[in-house]
Amino acid sequence: MKITGIEMRRIAMPLVAPFRTSFGTETARDVLLVRVVTPDSEGWGECAAMSEPLYSSEYADGAAEALRRFLIPALPARVDAFGTGRALAPFKGHRMAKAALETAVLDAQLRSSGQSFASFLGAAAERVPCGVSVGIMDSIPELLDAVEGYLSEGYVRIKLKIQPGWDLAPVRAVRERFGPDVPLQVDANAAYTLTDAPHLAKLDAFDLLLIEQPLANDDMVQHAALARRITTPVCLDESIESAEHAAAAITLGACSIINVKPARVGGYLEARRIHDLARAHGVAVWCGGMLETGIGRAANVALAALPGFTLPGDTSASRRYFATDITPPFELRDGHLNVPAGPGIGVDPVQDILDEVTTSTEWITR
Numbered sequence: 001m002k003i004t005g006i007e008m009r010r011i012a013m014p015l016v017a018p019f020r021t022s023f024g025t026e027t028a029r030d031v032l033l034v035r036v037v038t039p040d041s042e043g044w045g046e047c048a049a050m051s052e053p054l055y056s057s058e059y060a061d062g063a064a065e066a067l068r069r070f071l072i073p074a075l076p077a078r079v080d081a082f083g084t085g086r087a088l089a090p091f092k093g094h095r096m097a098k099a100a101l102e103t104a105v106l107d108a109q110l111r112s113s114g115q116s117f118a119s120f121l122g123a124a125a126e127r128v129p130c131g132v133s134v135g136i137m138d139s140i141p142e143l144l145d146a147v148e149g150y151l152s153e154g155y156v157r158i159k160l161k162i163q164p165g166w167d168l169a170p171v172r173a174v175r176e177r178f179g180p181d182v183p184l185q186v187d188a189n190a191a192y193t194l195t196d197a198p199h200l201a202k203l204d205a206f207d208l209l210l211i212e213q214p215l216a217n218d219d220m221v222q223h224a225a226l227a228r229r230i231t232t233p234v235c236l237d238e239s240i241e242s243a244e245h246a247a248a249a250i251t252l253g254a255c256s257i258i259n260v261k262p263a264r265v266g267g268y269l270e271a272r273r274i275h276d277l278a279r280a281h282g283v284a285v286w287c288g289g290m291l292e293t294g295i296g297r298a299a300n301v302a303l304a305a306l307p308g309f310t311l312p313g314d315t316s317a318s319r320r321y322f323a324t325d326i327t328p329p330f331e332l333r334d335g336h337l338n339v340p341a342g343p344g345i346g347v348d349p350v351q352d353i354l355d356e357v358t359t360s361t362e363w364i365t366r
């Protein structure tokens with residue numbers, strides 16, 4: 001496929017409510033979108049990097065710079081998604097930037113051939129069950145109201161962000177209010193250390209599906225030690241940046257579940273490799289989220305339909321984060337999202353909405 005040009009576009013997307021995690025509070029997303037233009041199609045990729053390097057080392061401005069100076073120039077004149085991965089491999093890190101570019105190339109390629117992301121990736125379902133991620137709140141009553149609202153919308157799983165000082169109480173309150181049967185999990189975003197093991201073991205009483213990334217992203221051995229000291233299954237997110245990391249984590253017993261985020265691992269091709277590897281080892285995976293717009297959300301929902309994605313993901317409806325999405329909104333129906341069936345990611349930005357939220361565009365001719 002010949003690439004005639006690539007656009008980098010920044011958009012400002014206010015969140016419907018602040019989203020607080022152990023590493024900070026988001027009130028808006030400053031999103032970097034990549035559009036690849038070819039003679040007979042165009043493709044979109046969303047860079048999930050936050051404004052600041054707080055979730056990982058990447059951030060939106062840095063991703064734009066890496067794309068502009070190194071990644072886009074490295075692409076051959078004619079390339080497909082697999083060739084993109086090979087061309088970008090020599091550059092270290094910048095996986096979210098790489099993912100955005102590779103996804104845009106893949107989207108253009110699939111739109112041109114008429115194949116959907118779901119079909120290309122190997123989806124086994126036409127809709128996926130959806131969980132929701134609930135941030136740290138100012139009070140337990142506020143948290144319970146939020147959880148009640150999400151449950152009434154139909155979400156099939158609740159994930160609570162936790163941190164030291166906000167962990168046992170919110171989990172206990174949700175269990176006491178909504179009962180033992182609501183699928184419930186927690187995400188610490190690396191807020192604890194192995195010395196907290198006795199405290200984290202107290203979560204075992206609440207029959208959680210998993211505890212996500214309790215320790216630092218490079219604490220692979222410590223996660224294995226923690227997993228031997230608690231009964232709640234350990235799920236890794238930030239620690240798994242590649243299929244090699246997934247293989248190491250499984251071998252070490254650092255996790256028994258993996259949160260697969262294509263953005264974190266460099267794209268959907270690597271995400272599928274991790275899915276395949278985990279499935280071969282009987283390790284469940286689920287699709288994580290980075291507060292994507294409908295562009296990234298569409299591709300994530302397709303990935304979440306693969307057979308090894310046996311746990312509900314953070315593939316929530318557009319309205320979980322945005323009053324107005326830049327694509328036709330993803331809407332929860334009976335706790336599920338439909339998998340886009342059209343060519344490529346199967347959704348298109350609504351141009352006048354996109355233009356309204358655009359803060360900058362940059363065209364790079366090939």
Ligand SMILES: CSCC[C@@H](NC(=O)CCC(=O)O)C(=O)O
Pocket residue numbers: 019021026055132133187189237288289290291292314315316
């Ligand atoms: C701003 S926090 C983004 C990373 C976080 N993502 C979520 O909690 C889910 C966000 C979503 O629903 O997209 C995670 O660590 O899993």
Ligand SMILES: [Mg+2]
Pocket residue numbers: 187189212213237238259288
């Ligand atoms: Mg997480």
